[in-house]
Amino acid sequence: MLIKMPRRSSKLCRFLIALITSVIFLLILLDLWPAQNLIAIPNSPVRHRHPPLTCPExxxxDDILVVIRTGAxxxxxxxxxxxxxxxxxxxxxxxxxxxxxxxxxHHMFDVLDQISDDYRTSAPEFWLYNKLRESGREGLDYQTSFGSGPAGALDNPGWKLDKWKFLPMLDRALQHRPNAKWFVFIEPDTYLIWQNMLEYLQRFDPDKPHYLGTGMYIGEVLFAHGGSGFMISNPAMKIVLKHWKKNKDWFDQYTAKExxxxxxxxxxxxDAGIALSSASPHIQGNSFTKFDWTVDKLSKPVWCYAPLTxxxxxxxxxxxxxxxxxxxxxYKKNTATLRFRDIFNSVIRPQLQSELSEWDNMATGTEYSDETFKKLSDEDRGxxxxxxRMAQASFENCRAVWHAAEHDKENSIRSGWVMTRVxxxxxxxxxxxxxxxxxxxAT
Structure with a gap:
């Protein structure tokens, strides 16, 4: 018998990952939107199984172009x-x-077709692109598609080729919509909360250069993380593209080695003089199933704010x-800003229970099992x-160990939450x- 107990932690996210995954999988099996599993939005009137599509106003x-960057x-x-x-x-x-x-x-545009022939023939990552141009999708096999899961993989040659797309993508997007006030860039596994994005961008002057996103560093370079999504105003697009075209050879060399x-x-x-403005915590780098709902940085509790991606x-x-x-x-009729806590309270909280059978909540911490005990030294066992010592004998014993140590809870064949603490x-x-x-x- 295997029973796992958690380390002491105040973070709810570790409790929730596997439960949410299980619930979502169940929704798929039940044709995604069964009547008995409708989201329980507080204080909502009685609703139909499928409410009519209501888009934000x-x-x-009409002033935003959403740009999705992807690969074959x-x-x-x-x-x-x-x-x-x-x-x-x-x-x-x-x-x-x-x-x-x-x-x-839906049409996919080739954003690499204007890369110089010198790099298309010399940069090793372009072997995939050249193969696609020769044979199309029929030239792909399992190996060239490897790693296209939710988190990607470094072994996927498409990821190595991806670095060449960013600046040409901006250039093509501006040509596509030269008068757009805003350009919102996302990836295929980025969920965009469109209603909130519209509200968020209203807070900025689109006639000024803005580069908005979640900041990351590689060396001394600060940049907006691409997978989380980022936003650029029209003036910023024009400024950076002018700088790029003036120094294109240098940026090709720079891209080749990075x-x-x-x-x-x-x-x-x-280099073009446009500083990154942080869109944190609104822009997120993880799925809501792997999200830490308790983060509070600089007195800015994520729980209280509105998500964008x-x-x-x-x-x-x-x-x-x-x-x-x-x-x-x-049901809200555009009258309320959607916040992180609304997602938790409507999607996740209704699924929390004091006990679940045949469910492993994947938390990391102290493990109590016969196998683990055998690996311990006599001193450690003592x-x-x-x-x-009796924790693995039953679920009740496991719970008793938790109470004795004032721990939260974690991986087990039978799991649960101390709902009073939640x-x-x-x-x-x-x-x-x-x-x-x-x-x-957040400001």
Missing amino acids: SSLL TEVLVKLPVHFRTVLKCVPDYVIYSDLEEDIEG WAGDMVLGRAMT FHHMTQPEFYTMWQFETEWLY AFSQTE LQSLEQMDQACHSLQGNAW
């Missing part, structure tokens, strides 16, 4: 879910790839978020109390929001 609707090795797996969810409400978007093709009636295209873009922005999202997670967001828009944590996080006076946007 904004004066910016991942596009069939990751992109189609966008057409069935978020992009239903986006008036204008364009998709750039390394292969010109149509996917479900590995991250979003870092190359960040370097171009810095989640990254590394699977198709089931897309559908779950889209169902929730569709209901939120329909350090365990009698209660701990509710107490939620109440404390809600109280922290009061000092923000209703402001959903």
Whole structure:
């Protein structure tokens, strides 16, 4: 018998990852949106199984171009879910790839077709691109598609080729919509909360140069993480592209020796005199199933603020978020800003229980099992109390060890939450929001 106990932790995220994954998988098996599993939005009226699609309203609707950067090795797996969810409400978007093709009636533009022949023949990562130009999608095999899962893989040659797309992507996007006020850049596994993006961008003057995203460093270069999503105003696009074209040979050499295209873009922005403005905590680098809901940095509790994106999202997670967001828009009628806590309270909290059978919550911490005990030295075994020595004998014993050590809970064939502690944590996080006076946007 195997029973695992957790380390002491105040973070709810470790408790939730496996539960959410299991629930989402169940939704898929039940045709995604069964009536008995509708999202429970607080204080909502009685609703139909499928509320009519309600898209957000904004004066910016016709002034934003959403740009999706993808590649042939991942596009069939990751992109189609966008057409069935978020992009239903986006008036204008364009998709750039390394292969010109149509996917479900949507055109993918080759964004690398203007890279110089010198680099297309000398840079090793272009072997995939050259193969695609020669043979099309038929030239791909399992090896060249390897690693196109939610988190990607360094072994996927498409990822190595990706670094060349960023600056040409900006150039093509500006040509596509020269008068757009804003350009929003995402990847196929980035979930864009469109209603919040519209509200967020209203806070900025689009006639000034803005480069917005979640900052990361490689060496001394600060840049907006591409997978999490980033936003650039029209003036900033023009400034950085002018700088790039003036120094194109230098940036080609720089790109050839570096590995991250979003870092190359960040370097171009810095050299052009455009500083990155942080969009944290609104832009997120993880899926909501791997999200730490308790983060509080510089007295800015994430719980209280409004999300713009989640990254590394699977198709089931897309559908779950889209169902929730569709209901939120329909019943809230654009009158309330969607916050992180609303997602937790409506999608996750209803699933929490004091006990679940045949479920492993994947937390990391102290493990109590016959196998683990055998590996311990006599001295280490002697350090365990009698209660701990019997922890693996039953679920009740496991719970007793938890109470004795005042620990939270974790990996087990039978798992659960101490709901009083969960509710107490939620109440404390809600109280922290009061000092923000209703402001959903960090500054």
